[in-house]
Amino acid sequence: MRPRHRHLLFLVAGAGVLGYLVWGMLDLSPFGRYPGPYGDIVNAVAFSERHVLNVVTAVIFDYRGFDTLGEEFILFACVTGVSLLLRHEGDEQGDRCSPKPRRESSLEQAIAPHASEASRSCAALYCGLILVFGVYIVLTGHLSVGGGFQGGVILASAWLLVLVAFGSPALHRFARKYAVEWFESAGAGAYVLIGLASLLFGQNFLTNILPLGEPGQLLSSGTILLINCGVGIEVSSGFILLLCEFGKPLQHQKPVR
Amino acid sequence: MNSFNTLQLVVFGLVGLAGTAVVLTRNPKRQIFVAGVYGLFQTVLFYLLHSPDVALSELAVTTVGLPILVLLTLARLEKVK
Amino acid sequence: MSYLPYCVAAWLFVIGLYGVVTSRHLVHLIVCLSVVQSSTYLLLLSIGFRDLPAQAPIFSDVPPGTPAVDPVVHALTLTDIVVSATVSALLLALVMDVQRRRGSVDPETLSPFRE
Numbered sequence: 001m002r003p004r005h006r007h008l009l010f011l012v013a014g015a016g017v018l019g020y021l022v023w024g025m026l027d028l029s030p031f032g033r034y035p036g037p038y039g040d041i042v043n044a045v046a047f048s049e050r051h052v053l054n055v056v057t058a059v060i061f062d063y064r065g066f067d068t069l070g071e072e073f074i075l076f077a078c079v080t081g082v083s084l085l086l087r088h089e090g091d092e093q094g095d096r097c098s099p100k101p102r103r104e105s106s107l108e109q110a111i112a113p114h115a116s117e118a119s120r121s122c123a124a125l126y127c128g129l130i131l132v133f134g135v136y137i138v139l140t141g142h143l144s145v146g147g148g149f150q151g152g153v154i155l156a157s158a159w160l161l162v163l164v165a166f167g168s169p170a171l172h173r174f175a176r177k178y179a180v181e182w183f184e185s186a187g188a189g190a191y192v193l194i195g196l197a198s199l200l201f202g203q204n205f206l207t208n209i210l211p212l213g214e215p216g217q218l219l220s221s222g223t224i225l226l227i228n229c230g231v232g233i234e235v236s237s238g239f240i241l242l243l244c245e246f247g248k249p250l251q252h253q254k255p256v257r
Numbered sequence: 258m259n260s261f262n263t264l265q266l267v268v269f270g271l272v273g274l275a276g277t278a279v280v281l282t283r284n285p286k287r288q289i290f291v292a293g294v295y296g297l298f299q300t301v302l303f304y305l306l307h308s309p310d311v312a313l314s315e316l317a318v319t320t321v322g323l324p325i326l327v328l329l330t331l332a333r334l335e336k337v338k
Numbered sequence: 339m340s341y342l343p344y345c346v347a348a349w350l351f352v353i354g355l356y357g358v359v360t361s362r363h364l365v366h367l368i369v370c371l372s373v374v375q376s377s378t379y380l381l382l383l384s385i386g387f388r389d390l391p392a393q394a395p396i397f398s399d400v401p402p403g404t405p406a407v408d409p410v411v412h413a414l415t416l417t418d419i420v421v422s423a424t425v426s427a428l429l430l431a432l433v434m435d436v437q438r439r440r441g442s443v444d445p446e447t448l449s450p451f452r453e
Binding site: 137 | 313314
């Protein structure tokens with residue numbers, strides 16, 4: 001079938017799908033009138049049951065903690081898949097991030113060709129601020145807006161700044177592959193170990209077994225804080241690994257046939 | 258119309274338009290910037306829908322994470338070709 | 339008019355699918371796929387929204403009894419966003435592999451029935 005005919009066929013089918021979707025959505029409650037009981041129940045009991053101020057964090061890491069465990073492993077599997085797919089790229093030694101600076105690679109020219117002193121100075125200044133901000137967002141996930149995911153991506157953006165302003169040799173110097181992989185595995189493993197630890201106390205998997213503390217304090221809400229930190233470490237390490245993989249120097253690339 | 262305020266209505270329209278613009282921009286190098294703007298509109302919309310957690314996550318991912326990965330991919334695709 | 343958010347979500351879904359079907363570059367396809375995924379964020383958050391005086395489900399500076407929007411859909415959307423980003427990264431790595439093996443990133447010429 002020619003592409004034009006295929007596109008016309010899709011326009012017909014797409015209009016049908018759009019109509020069907022809208023027809024189905026007209027049965028939902030109108031916008032702004034959320035009727036369901038589940039959200040109201042969680043809002044009412046989360047503070048007293050978990051001593052947490054951010055109910056969304058309590059839902060993610062406690063009430064629906066098992067779903068977040070699955071999502072952690074999706075992230076882990078995707079980063080592993082990217083590492084596997086791009087293992088032949090880069091230098092001849094395989095997928096080790098080499099610490100030697102490479103002056104003849106062309107990808108650094110593409111990423112930071114003429115990085116000026118101004119951009120390098122600003123990047124050096126902002127990296128520290130971003131790291132502090134990221135740690136703050138991760139740690140206060142249960143107190144205010146924040147959490148492991150948001151803070152993890154913000155932490156990884158400090159390394160992104162290094163990559164963009166200084167090139168990939170500098171990134172490889174600040175992110176040794178074995179260390180970042182270790183941190184990522186530690187973050188994912190910590191989630192599972194915290195869940196298993198509650199089995200030792202005779203509770204269900206991923207029950208909140210630690211003392212809950214005072215609501216509003218940093219050390220409160222039991223295992224939510226620990227899982228938050230674990231997820232923050234894992235997400236940031238995962239994104240740094242993605243940056244390492246995608247930002248590898250490109251050398252002697254020939255297409256595989 | 259009584260469930261909206263005007264700002265939410267405007268931002269919903271902007272999100273719809275920006276999503277269409279992302280799809281209709283065929284050149285990937287330009288498309289990723291339009292996608293970044295689309296992510297910003299979504300962030301504002303999520304904030305107006307009283308979900309600051311989701312807005313923060315969307316901001317970090319769509320304006321920082323995704324463009325850098327796409328641009329690195331495009332750079333490699335050009336070098337290999 | 340009170341169903342406008344759902345219609346915008348459905349429109350984004352279908353227009354993203356249109357982009358996927360008519361794409362001529364695999365990276366363009368991946369970004370259109372992320373548009374499809376973002377329609378689900380919009381749908382989820384619109385379902386859980388409640389009018390004023392409901393506020394965000396974060397009780398840092400208000401007493402914990404104030405009416406708030408649904409926190410469960412926020413959790414689902416957060417998961418969705420992170421998964422979408424990482425799956426896009428995996429797809430981009432696949433695109434690099436396709437370029438290495440087939441020499442082209444145009445879906446029209448990458449049909450398995452050719453060559």
